[in-house]
Amino acid sequence: MTAALKQALKAHFGFDDFRSKLQEDVVKSIIKRDNDVFVCMPTGAGKSLCYQLPALLTEGITLVISPLIALIQDQVDRLKSLNIPACSINSKLPAAERRLVFADLQSSSPKLKLLYITPEMVASPSFQPCLSELCSRGLLSYLAVDEAHCVSQWGHDFRPDYLKLGDLRAKLPGVPCLALTATAPKNVQEDIVQSLRLQQPLSFVIPVFRSNLHYDVIFRELLPNAFVHLHSFIKQALTPVNGTTEQGCGIVYCRTREGCETVAHQLTKLGMSAKPYHAGLNAGDRTEAQNDWMQGKVVVIVATISFGMGVDKANVRFVAHWNLAKSLGSYYQESGRAGRDGLPSSCRTYYSAKDKEQIYFLIQQEVSRRQKKRGSMKESDKAAIKDFEAMVKFCEQEGCRHATVSKFFGDQPPKCAGSCDFCVNPKAVRAQIARAAVLSTR
Numbered sequence: 326m327t328a329a330l331k332q333a334l335k336a337h338f339g340f341d342d343f344r345s346k347l348q349e350d351v352v353k354s355i356i357k358r359d360n361d362v363f364v365c366m367p368t369g370a371g372k373s374l375c376y377q378l379p380a381l382l383t384e385g386i387t388l389v390i391s392p393l394i395a396l397i398q399d400q401v402d403r404l405k406s407l408n409i410p411a412c413s414i415n416s417k418l419p420a421a422e423r424r425l426v427f428a429d430l431q432s433s434s435p436k437l438k439l440l441y442i443t444p445e446m447v448a449s450p451s452f453q454p455c456l457s458e459l460c461s462r463g464l465l466s467y468l469a470v471d472e473a474h475c476v477s478q479w480g481h482d483f484r485p486d487y488l489k490l491g492d493l494r495a496k497l498p499g500v501p502c503l504a505l506t507a508t509a510p511k512n513v514q515e516d517i518v519q520s521l522r523l524q525q526p527l528s529f530v531i532p533v534f535r536s537n538l539h540y541d542v543i544f545r546e547l548l549p550n551a552f553v554h555l556h557s558f559i560k561q562a563l564t565p566v567n568g569t570t571e572q573g574c575g576i577v578y579c580r581t582r583e584g585c586e587t588v589a590h591q592l593t594k595l596g597m598s599a600k601p602y603h604a605g606l607n608a609g610d611r612t613e614a615q616n617d618w619m620q621g622k623v624v625v626i627v628a629t630i631s632f633g634m635g636v637d638k639a640n641v642r643f644v645a646h647w648n649l650a651k652s653l654g655s656y657y658q659e660s661g662r663a664g665r666d667g668l669p670s671s672c673r674t675y676y677s678a679k680d681k682e683q684i685y686f687l688i689q690q691e692v693s694r695r696q697k698k699r700g701s702m703k704e705s706d707k708a709a710i711k712d713f714e715a716m717v718k719f720c721e722q723e724g725c726r727h728a729t730v731s732k733f734f735g736d737q738p739p740k741c742a743g744s745c746d747f748c749v750n751p752k753a754v755r756a757q758i759a760r761a762a763v764l765s766t767r
């Protein structure tokens with residue numbers, strides 16, 4: 326089976342091999358069609374292929390639910406460029422094209438292999454009859470729910486329309502359902518399985534702990550010159566180890582546009598090749614910054630969190646947070662862009678108490694704005710606050726950083742073995758916290 330799968334992988338997608346053993350195992354178990362499948366792998370791990378390849382190897386049409394038209398468009402364009410019959414039905418689709426798609430779906434043997442829709446569309450009266458008909462004609466091969474964490478109120482991207490997918494799933498007996506997501510704490514995982522009514526799902530979950538990432542936290546307000554400190558961290562992080570000669574690169578995340586500009590400017594002044602990236606730049610400059618960084622012409626990109634979605638670069642040697650991330654969940658995802666190639670990489674947060682107050686204020690403000698509109702406190706509001714508090718605790722606590730992250734996601738504490746500042750030198754971490762306490766009482 327493996328040889329045939331690899332041949333199909335090459336023929337349809339041009340890939341020589343699976344990304345990982347896990348990707349291969351997921352594809353194999355989906356093709357068996359015995360169980361529903363739950364997949365939790367980090368961004369960039371190649372989750373789409375987990376359903377795209379089975380879709381091509383099974384008779385019928387795979388229905389893919391994805392939360393955003395932009396994401397859908399991306400995927401569909403990519404598949405079309407590979408000559409794979411894929412399309413999407415959405416509100417932006419011109420009426421003429423829509424008719425063509427419906428005509429194909431109603432024909433005796435539809436050509437389409439992958440049909441992408443938003444969860445809103447699932448419930449729409451124009452689409453429901455079409456779907457039931459496909460199902461009763463036995464033409465649906467799989468139901469794939471991408472970004473499945475959107476179904477959970479515990480997640481930050483909760484989308485009420487995702488809740489309707491449970492009903493959809495119930496109406497499609499015999500069609501294996503796959504749920505895919507990048508980050509899901511245990512409670513969100515349970516929510517997904519329950520809400521989508523997955524039947525004895527096989528779970529493929531990558532453990533949270535990544536031993537090649539070294540976490541540390543530096544209290545920014547204790548530094549005589551924070552830019553010089555950042556600069557020497559970067560130089561250190563980019564020094565090749567274990568005989569590799571390849572020049573790596575890195576990301577510095579800042580909360581604001583001004584922050585990006587300042588940090589990029591200061592790094593450049595210190596002789597570092599750095600460029601800013603944020604929504605205040607025009608689209609051309611933004612694309613140029615991203616391309617220069619992707620191609621290695623610029624070593625450091627200093628960006629707001631709008632940078633990185635879908636960016637997949639193997640040799641990111643460090644991710645530094647100049648400001649606190651808005652939650653420990655986001656921090657894990659953002660810092661996790663480092664070390665995709667498995668080589669040692671550094672994740673550093675520059676903590677500042679002032680920063681903490683500011684972000685806390687912004688989150689509270691956002692939450693109360695949402696509450697005013699709605700009139701009540703929701704689980705997702707509480708989650709936003711709790712998740713930021715977890716980020717703060719990660720910085721302020723004496724303890725293994727990896728353990729804190731794993732615990733947050735519901736995993737067992739890992740064997741850090743010196744992959745964080747606390748495990749390397751607990752005294753130094755304690756001393757830093759003590760000095761900050763003195764500073765704050767002054």
Ligand code: ADP
Binds near residue numbers: 340637
């Ligand atoms: P995810 O949804 O997990 O974030 P994607 O499905 O968007 O990841 O895939 C990330 C990238 O990995 C894409 O560019 C995709 O083409 C690539 N990719 C997926 N599988 C393989 C593979 N077996 N070999 C090489 N590249 C792959």
Ligand code: MG
Binds near residue numbers: 372373471
């Ligand atoms: Mg994806």
Ligand code: ZN
Binds near residue numbers: 724748
């Ligand atoms: Zn540790």
